[in-house]
Amino acid sequence: MSPPTSTTTSNAQSASATTNESSSKPTGAGVNTGAGSTREKTAAELEADRLYEERMEDEYAKRDGGA
Template sequence: MSSIDQNEPSAMGPREAALNNAARAESRQQPEQTQATGAGVNTGAGTTREKTETESQADREYEERMEEEYAKRDGGA
């Protein structure tokens, strides 16, 4: 069996190598994904802070919208 790495430019034709290089360059340009932070997020540290009134209000509004959406799907509204 061969131990050629398929992502190695020498194992590719010129078109594949160019596409591979472009993909690597694009992935370097994309911003890093950030992890969610805030109240209620389990960071594994064992502590959470209390939600602010604004966060609690946003949660209530979100839950209301979800209930309305589910009711529409079930034919209730």
């Protein structure tokens, strides 16, 4: 026996409505993230960058000296 056609039709209609609703809204990477905009770094971010650069310089110095 096959399922009633009214159930199949209503499922297809609801799937179509869902697809139409989601396609009208932008999705994906970069949506509402402020991509392309810049801001000043905070003092904590600047300090973290400075420490990171110092550590990287130390690491490169170790590799150059030990190779």
